[in-house]
Amino acid sequence: MIVWNTSVRLWVQLQTAIHVTCYHSADYQRISRLRTNTKTTGERLTQHEGIGAVELKGAVFTLPVLKLHCTDLDAIEHELKVHLARGLSFFKHAPLVIDLELIKEQQGEELDLPSLVSTMHDMKLFIVGVRNANPQQAERAVTAGLAVLKGGVTQQEGAAEKPANAELPVATTNIPFSGHTKIIYQPVRSGQQIYAKNCDLIVLSSVNVGAEVIADGNIHIYGSLRGRALAGVSENTKARIFAQVMEPELAAIAGNYQVFDEPNASRLYGKAAQIYLDDNQLVIAPL
């Protein structure tokens, strides 16, 4: 009972928003474009004579999400204090998003958003918006000066919290998996990008440095992987990357990425290996 009575759970979205946003669309063109855009992180306010006082730019941020399990403000406050006392101080002054998913269908007492905002403000937590709100909640959020965020990523909650009947990630079931496999017979060379939309990708040769292979499904490389490989880009966390010679510049699964700028970091570097996602961590294992 203790676990499920927990009124507040905190977790940080481990995935960087860059990848979350970029690959969600499964749209190859957008991937490249967004990637370029996201290079400009942080906002820039410039004020030049004759140019204009403001500049509107897109930027992508990673925000902690606070998921509410009940509407009882006292319980929320109490539990947050416990969490903060436990050393989650890096949330201090952090912009937070409130996830209302678990209480949007709840009957009974409505969540008092303005009070929640001020309570959390006292704890140096700044709510910037809500997500998964029902129409009434959305309306009240706007009144309370909060943004209503749409969509975002359906984040899995970490292994400890996964009940046996854990839902599959939404995207996994939604991918219109075509069943066919994209096969590349030639080396994928520097500057080339291959995207296997809604399917697995097989490369019968090598993926060279500076090349990029992307798939909504798994990626199999029967030569050397020396470039970048991004599998399961439509949030398919079950996707894997296999290579006869694993020497990637970057490997990513469902937006969780790792750069390999120190080849000696893994003893499997240069060997036949696979990469998969376990509890939001990329794992390299021998083949």
Added chain:
Amino acid sequence: MSRVIVVTSGKGGVGKTTTSASFAAGLANRGHRTVVIDFDIGLRNLDLLMGCERRVVYDFVNVINEEATLKQALIRDKNDNNLHILPASQTRDKDAFTEEKVGNVINELRDSFDYIVCDSPAGIEKGALMALFYADEALIVTNPEISSVRDSDRILGMLSAKSQRAIEGEEPIKEHLVVTRYSPARAETGEMLSLDDIQELLGIDLVGVIPESKAVLQASNSGVPVIRDEQSKSGQAYQDMVSRFLGEDIPMRFLDAEKKGFLKRIFGA
């Protein structure tokens, strides 16, 4: 049936023009009617290496713009009647190139030559793309260093995506690897990439290895393709390269460092 061969590399300064000049001279020397075209508009060098810069009257751009006929622009080599040069323009820019116009010139050349060698400029801009567009075969010139190999890889990607053969889905361009400025001693010590490394990275057939040699610079300065310097290792290596290109099976030479003396071998370098 004439063949169009592009000599390209991506990176600059690796020896494209030197290789173009020697390759064309080698083909001509064996009795094939050969023309070598300088695609490096604005930075023409080929005519210098071929020793005919003072005989340039009309150039490739003049022909493209129909200001001169091919006959007027082609320069015949002093020493070899089979060899012709179509020089680049020093004053125009590469905007003169269009696929159609370059195609017309190459088609006209096909009538009178067996081999059309296209000396590509460095980079992956229009000039380089034009040089490779009509190619049937490609000599990929690479130095044994990582940036050169990377750029060659990029150009190989272009060949398989941006050439006429690729676009029209014909048989792909035949790719040959030429490693220039190779120093066996430095490859042995790991200072340079080894031939195996380069081949492993690029995955194409090796047609020639040209050792680093002073003869190359001397030949360039005197306007004679180094292949004609039969005493030099580079000249001999280019001869071998031409033979291999023409289908002969010749073992690679000049791959081993010169043997050290007995005492040096015992006491180290």
